Amino acid sequence: MNILLERQSRKPIYLQIRDRISHLIKSGALKSGDRLPSIRALAESLQVNKLTIIEAYSVLEADGIVSARQGSGYFVNSLSLQSTKLESTFSPAQNVTILEPGKSSFYDMYTPLVQAKTQLGIINLGYGYPHPPKDINLIARRALRQENPDIFFSHDMPQGQLTLCKQIAQMLVQQGLEVFPENLIITNGSQQGLSLAINYYVKPGDWVIVEAPTYYGAISILENLGARIIGIPMTAEGINLELLEQYLHSHRPKLIYTISTFHNPTGLTTTQAHRQELLALAEKYECPILEDNAYEGLAFQPVPAPIKALDKNDLVIYLSTFSKTLMPGLRVGYMVVTGKHYQAIIERKLLHDLHTSSISQAIVSEYLASGHYRRHLSRLRTENLQSRNTMLQALEREFPDEARWTVPTGGLFLWVQLPDNIPIQTIRNEAFAQNVYLACGSAFFPDKQGYPAMRLTFCLPQEEIEQGISIVGKLLKKYISRGHERISNYQPLAHSI
Secondary structure, three states: OOOOOOOOOOOOOOHHHHHHHHHHHOOOOOOOOEEEOOOHHHHHHHHHOHHHHHHHHHHHOOOEEEEEEEEEEEOOOOOOOOOOOOOOOOOOOOOOOOOOOOOHHHHHHHHHHHHHHHHOEEEHHHHHHHHOOHHHHHHHHHHOOOOHHHHHHOOOOOOOHHHHHHHHHHHHHHOOOOOOHHHHEEEEEEHHHHHHHHOOOOOOOOOOEEEEEHHHHHHHHHHOOOOOEEEEEEOOOEEHHHOOOOOHHHHOOOOOEEEEOOOOOOOOOOOOHHHHHHHHHHHOOOOEEEEEEEOOOOEEEOOOHHHHHHOOOOEEEEEEEEEOOOOOHHHHHEEOOOOOHHHHHHHHHHHHHHOHHHHHHHEEEEHHOOHHHHHHHHHHHHHHHHHHHHHHHHHHHHOHHHOEOOOOEOOOOEEEEEOOOOOOHHHHHHHHHOOEEEEEEHOOOOOOOOOEEEEEEEOOOOOHHHHHHHHHHHHHHHHHHHHHHHOOOOOOOOOOO
């Protein structure tokens, strides 16, 4: 393999190797299924350390270009991107939703998703969690073999174990967010972080801005608190900033809730410019931001640094979790809180649960310390990218032309926007009768209405994706065809004179 390295270049050697191999694959010099040189052979050929080759291959694997096979080496992926359209067609109407205080049941929305996952034979296109790591038993045993096992039998600090906070701070620096361990609060998943932050900033009757659509768990917390919600519509670039400023000016909300990276449910990621403008508006109107980036670790390609990285005035609280990247059952999330807000939120957390599970924290800490977490993420990204492309190809093949969808560059979901007046609930019921579970878009809007849509998860086996999309596609075509027939058969009444 002919790879020329510029040893005086500022670009790291491992990235030069990655770029050259990527070019060979895209040019056709390396074909699908070809085996890459062994780590030792390529290191000797290029006269570099074996760790440099491992790093280059790991990045290629994270990019979804190659895959590692146990005991056999690295191979060029067989899934071609050339046949997949990678342009989003998402373009919804820009209607603002105003919702007075009300009640919604998070239980009624959450439990069907979990129950569907437990039913044998169900293709669950609505439930988005990662495949559990294969080495969990090994890592858990290591974590429990602590030099001081007494830490598992006594109360811990409410903000979390210092070792884990240091590790997360180091991880966030790599994402462009420079924080100190003293800015971190370990939570029982990001759901607890949402509740703590929302209850800190918002009182009953306050206005709060959310994206429409958005995560229904946040909507439920706000509604049950008695907040008044303004749903600002999403565009293909993110929340509509023009409408956002209009309602910041007219309603003076107490909080903006945003998911800037791999948005749930649309899968969209905002640009650096969008993030800067959003923060500038928040600063202008002195409105705090709650940035919920639970899926940030599942990127197929580099993403902008979080909004919190731009924050100089302690206006942003940042949330994330290991539930979407490692395993949900551990219930380990974290908040980045700076300035005067930190101590106040710590005191609120202490009243909630004293502290997050010491055992769960130790397991996550061992994953981070051992390097297993990084390798696990690399495998997840590769699997998810291949599955996403399988879903995009299935959508192109099976869904009607009237459907539009997003093309996420990471995360677990994409969003399908459907024509108006399509009976999405009926389609959902008929799909379930054929063992396919769907998450209807209405759950992700403040008024539980919104436009017809569905959130689809692509973290499934490829054969399940193809089968599930085929079933749903046939149902969509059936009902869209019926709608066209009603229009063509419509005869206007004659006007009397």
